[in-house]
Amino acid sequence: MRGITEEDIENLAVGAALLGTGGGGDPYLGKLMVQKCIREHGPIQMIDPSELPDDAWVIPTAMMGAPTIMMEKIPNGDEALKSMRLLEEKAGITAFATMPIECGGLNSTVPFVVASKAGIPLVDADGMGRAFPELQMETFHIYGISGTPMALHNERGDRVMLETLDNHMLEHISRGIAVRMGGAAHVAEYMMNGADVKRTSIHGTMTLCMELGRAIRESQTTKRDPIEAIKEVTRQSIYGEALVIFRGKITDIERQSTDGFVRGKARVSGMDAYEGQELRVDFQNENLCAMIDGELQAMVPDLITFLDQETGMPITTESIKYGFRVICLAIPTPDIMRSEAALDVWGPRYFGYDTDYEPVECIQQRRGEQHV
Amino acid sequence: MRGITEEDIENLAVGAALLGTGGGGDPYLGKLMVQKCIREHGPIQMIDPSELPDDAWVIPTAMMGAPTIMMEKIPNGDEALKSMRLLEEKAGITAFATMPIECGGLNSTVPFVVASKAGIPLVDADGMGRAFPELQMETFHIYGISGTPMALHNERGDRVMLETLDNHMLEHISRGIAVRMGGAAHVAEYMMNGADVKRTSIHGTMTLCMELGRAIRESQTTKRDPIEAIKEVTRQSIYGEALVIFRGKITDIERQSTDGFVRGKARVSGMDAYEGQELRVDFQNENLCAMIDGELQAMVPDLITFLDQETGMPITTESIKYGFRVICLAIPTPDIMRSEAALDVWGPRYFGYDTDYEPVECIQQRRGEQHV
Known part of the structure; x- marks a missing residue:
């Protein structure tokens, strides 16, 4: 206590x-x-x-x-x-x-x-x-x-x-x-x-939230890269190490309140290493799937979050606006969330995607090898 | 008891x-x-x-x-x-x-x-x-x-x-x-x-229902006009005497289940004295308003009901079908239902009609005079 x-x-x-x-x-x-x-x-x-x-x-x-x-x-x-x-x-x-x-x-x-x-x-x-x-x-x-x-x-x-x-x-x-x-x-x-x-x-998830928040906030004063700070905290947690999957500028945001949910998609035009590519993130209150040029990069139940490029602060669905410069971050979900019973409840198929769940770290591993 | x-x-x-x-x-x-x-x-x-x-x-x-x-x-x-x-x-x-x-x-x-x-x-x-x-x-x-x-x-x-x-x-x-x-x-x-x-x-409304039902059912065996039987029972009740406002054949029925209600309209092509006229009855679960050639004939809270022309049996909204030969009957509602406070709750304006309530017996009186 x-x-x-x-x-x-x-x-x-x-x-x-x-x-x-x-x-x-x-x-x-x-x-x-x-x-x-x-x-x-x-x-x-x-x-x-x-x-x-x-x-x-x-x-x-x-x-x-x-x-x-x-x-x-x-x-x-x-x-x-x-x-x-x-x-x-x-x-x-x-x-x-x-x-x-x-x-x-x-x-x-x-x-x-x-x-x-x-x-x-x-x-x-x-x-x-x-x-x-x-x-x-x-x-x-x-x-x-x-x-x-x-x-x-x-x-x-x-x-x-x-x-x-x-x-x-x-x-x-x-x-x-x-x-x-x-x-x-x-x-x-x-x-x-x-x-x-x-x-x-x-x-321990409330403690983890506080540690992640502290890491991001401290990086603002120490000028440390907030992504590195987030990686360090997640690496030592029951979650996997956070992965950057995109950097770019929000070019479009669709948002509809229907049936008690906010549903929509955000489109991001690539910057830096992602120049010329487009990221799309679908959400139903929460971010569900991230695709680059139509190819899945991360999906539920792995965590997909937008961060402000300047400050490393997370941006919620209802705060995303045109022109924001963002990092799209994915965090591998704990194993307890990836059991077959769990994926039946919150895997991509439940949300209408015609695909089996693939862990984000595996997708990114494959993608990295393709780019070598 | x-x-x-x-x-x-x-x-x-x-x-x-x-x-x-x-x-x-x-x-x-x-x-x-x-x-x-x-x-x-x-x-x-x-x-x-x-x-x-x-x-x-x-x-x-x-x-x-x-x-x-x-x-x-x-x-x-x-x-x-x-x-x-x-x-x-x-x-x-x-x-x-x-x-x-x-x-x-x-x-x-x-x-x-x-x-x-x-x-x-x-x-x-x-x-x-x-x-x-x-x-x-x-x-x-x-x-x-x-x-x-x-x-x-x-x-x-x-x-x-x-x-x-x-x-x-x-x-x-x-x-x-x-x-x-x-x-x-x-x-x-x-x-x-x-x-x-x-x-x-x-x-006393349950007793009244039973009396009305008995009058209609008995008229089927005695070959008495069921409308006359209904008029006799309503005349002696806290309701006003029932009024026939149309006779004809159902030519169209629209019915949609939305927001927990059945909404729609029935159209009736006139027969006998009503030849050449068209009746439209709007409903939201219950019949709300009856119009002949666009002119209001009866409206909530007065009662509007379709009866089978042959048997005098009432027809519910969900049973109305194309081709049915019907009598459209209106019954003046009891005075307790016509107070200002009551009309605020269930008058025609509540249901989206841009008109004040007018008692059905007054409308029909006016209409009868016009036809003389």
Whole structure:
């Protein structure tokens, strides 16, 4: 257990935006909310999964909906806590801790707000090790945890207790509710005990986010190459070492809010070694696939993120603009995310691509050999 | 309190389809479900609102969604009961009785199934005196009852407890849930005590449905004109006397299931006195407006229903077919449905028509004078 400070949250927001692969919402808002909580209530306690009693209840909390809409409906910070309370009441339990369901600007920070306001610890883990657009895309789901019952709140105070027979229907119905609640809802779901957290979550991802954020932010003052700093941190993690797959300038960005998601594509015109080439990145809240001149370079569940060429800061889907000079970075996902069962849930075929998953490091290895 | 028999339900289904103004679902399925219940559990007790203790809890039950979809997903009859149970559990009360929210093929019969299976009486009243497509279109809402908390079930067993700040948001979110539940959901809502039932419901509408159904069915054996039989029953009710506004042949029917509703229009080519004229009836689950050669003849909240010319049997929106020979009948709605507050909720402007409400009997009076 350790106390999380405002500085830690500054780092978390940057690192979570990196692992958030373009999604998970704007890191800025979430960061401000948590820092305000820390100023009011003191450091937030973060606990490693190994420290959890096996029978302690953990209730993950999050926002769901289109990140673009979340930026227009600023949460007041109480909604996810209310969802957690509603779930506690329904289940007749008390949450020992809360936990993020994913890494990403908002969804890494929302549970810190809940932890601070409820005076409970936050578990240093999550269920995606990145961000994904749908609720069944959780290691929790893949390893047998029921997402239901699920509580949803909006900023007005409308609320729902949802129980479904399976996690796919949970996603389907709750997405409809989030849309009708105004495009975004604040949720509590995948309630589980400490033993299940240890078994099904991806451990240490909040610490990793903070380390990545610190590496990027420090590189700005030390003038070190932020890519080198990111490579060093990822190399020592359960993720693979980060790979640069493109450098260029954003020439086109399509973005549509439909069915509770932001879907679209970004096109990037190559610079430096990539001069004359074009990168296309498709997204559904999160970046899904990266193609250079029509050839796949990286795909879900590997992480694809745009960084600002100057600062190394990650850029979320809703912030990408024409003319931005970007680095497209890919990070090999942890092995636990690449099992056959996992690829069924979040592999490229699920998102409509007619291709089997190929690890990004293998694609880049092949590509490097072709270029020699 | 009186016992309802299979014969009563036969009449109810016909009369409710008439007052259902084309909506409320297919009467056939609902009728079979109730008759099976009566064979298994004996007569269902129907209670007049005046007989209710003021502090007894009444939980209305219904289906919501597109009637066309309801016909494809046949309910097993337990779903609405489960929703009532979920609401009882949530509120910590026991239902003394259930009640329909509207008149209409399915929604007049669903609460009889619930009453039979739960062994409780059904209140002889409803909240629309006809059928309407949206949940805030209830005298309950107009006279100050909260629709929330609301329970929803589908035939799979997925379920929701929904609480909203107002009845418009209740309609908005629950409609989204019904869509995601597969196009239809079984609901319990507008929980209220006996005093509120007396104050806010339209009394005696189930009895009226049975009388109308009996009049139509008896006219088939006695060879009496069914229209005359309907006029006689409506003349003695809180409704106005039924008016024939058109006779003709269906020449076109447009029907689309969108956003959880069936929307469309029916066109009818005139016969007999109406030769050379064209009637158009617009619907959103229920018939909304009737126009002859572009001139409004009847509009919500007055009741507009198609009857088969041969049998006098009402035809629901989803049963209308090209070539049917029909009578278009209008019934003046009770005064309680014509108050300013009521017309704000279900007048023609709410449905997008750029016109004030004009009572059907006034329009027809004017029209008759013009023809003299």
